[in-house]
Amino acid sequence: MHIKRNYTTFQMAWWTRFETLLFIMIIITWVALYYFLDLTWLKIPWTPLALIGTAVAFVIGFQNNAAYGRIWEARKIWGGIVNTSRTFGAFVQDMVNNDYAQAPMTDSALQKEISALTHRHIAWMTALRYAMREPRRWETTVHHKTNQEWGMRPPEKDAILEDELKPLISESDYAYVMGKSNKSTAILYLQSHHLKQLKEKGVLWEFSFLELEGIVKELFTLQGQSERIKNFPYPRHFATLNHFFMWIFVLLLPLSLVPQFAEIGLGIIDNSPLIGKIFMWFSIPFYVIVAWIFHTMERIGRTGENPFEGTANDVPISTIARGIEIDLRQNLGEPEDRIPQQFAVIKDTQF
Known part of the structure; x- marks a missing residue:
């Protein structure tokens, strides 16, 4: 655990390194101006800056809470998909039978119907996760350089939906689904039509039909x-506005921080001339720490706004869907060589 925490800390520092370097350049510039040009008059009181910092902290906290709420809601939704999918798989296997059929079907024919329903459900999950990975204009976090350099991307970026759906549904179903803009909805329509046909054949009891339609x-x-x-x-x-407010605070902070350190230096210059003269340079690490904290918290909030975008901090819908698929296929009794492997974990990250 200790190694993993250190690795995560390194990732966070590396993830924000460009902004950290910018903060270092900003504060060094201000300290140099104060030190070499004696710009002691260029300062602002702490009171207005503290008010700005308090307001920025509140809005960043609100943004982070809202972003976490979106992530948590998305995770609960896909948790519901997990539970409902397992229930559907179990009900299909138990309810599709000849108990009330006027013209009983063979065991192989029944198994074919069960397999079709199960694979169509897997196709629905596949279509849904691909739909959730489609880019939107407001989803810009994934394009940030530090989010791309790790070489991590969701599986939907490396395979097309058509190739994923073809092995799961019949040719007629495939043609119907690909002709619709919302392919997940189209698959559920087909699922409902199929259940109705089974009810009319008598291999699905009325109450079982209502349960599955539910x-x-x-x-x-x-x-x-x-x-x-x-x-x-x-x-x-x-x-x-959160982003702008954060930068306003970060850019104004040196106007209060550097003069404060300069005053402290003047207060100790009689007892420690060397330290007192250069004391304002100690404002550099303090400024970098404060600016890094505000910026990182604001960026974490921006990263969590879109939980299906496909970054390392999103809900791992690909892994969830593939896990359900493996469960359903195993419970169908399919051979292991036909069951796909779970998506790989990349740098302790699931997608």
């Missing part, structure tokens, strides 16, 4: 909730 309804609800988070961004006026 699950399809729940899947529509979960899909809609996931789409709501994806398509409704964190309000841009909050996000943009």
Whole structure:
């Protein structure tokens, strides 16, 4: 655990290194101006700066709480998809049978129907996770250089949806789904139509049909909730103003911090002439720490605004969907060589 914490700390420091270097340049410039040009008159009182800093801390805290709320809601939605998917897989296997059929089907034919329903559900999850990975104009975090240099990207960027869906559904279903803009919804329509056909054949009892239709309804609800988070961004006026307010505070901070350290130096110059003369240079590490904390907290909030964007801090919907797929296929009794492997964990990160 200690090694992992150190590794995470290093990642955070490396993730923000460009801004940290900028903060170092800003404060060194201000200290140099004060030291060499004697700009002791260029300062602002601590009181207005403290008010600005307090306001910035509040808005950043509000942004982080809202962003975490979006991430947590997204995780609960996909947790619901996990539970509902397992329930659907179990119900299909137990409810599709000849108990009430007027023209009983063979065991192989029943298994084919069960397999079709299960694979179509896997296709629905696949289509949904691809839809959640589609870029939106307000999703810009993934394009930041420090979010790309690690070489980490979600699996949906390395394979196309068409290739993923073809092995899961029939050719007629594939043609129907690919002709629709919302492919996840189209798959659930097909699922409902199939259940109705099984009911009419008598291999699905009336009450079983209602139970499974209830699950399809729940899947529509979960899909809609996931789409709501994806398509409704964190309000841009909050996000943009937070960013600007943070930079206003960071740029004004040297006008109070450097003169304060200069005054402290003048107070000790009689007893320690050398230290008193250069004491204002000690403001550099303190400024960098304060600016880094404010900036990093604001950037963490921006990173968490869109939990399906595909960055390292998002909800791992690809891993969740693949885990459900593995469970469903194993419970169908498929051979291991036909069951896909779980997506790899890259640098302690799941996608």
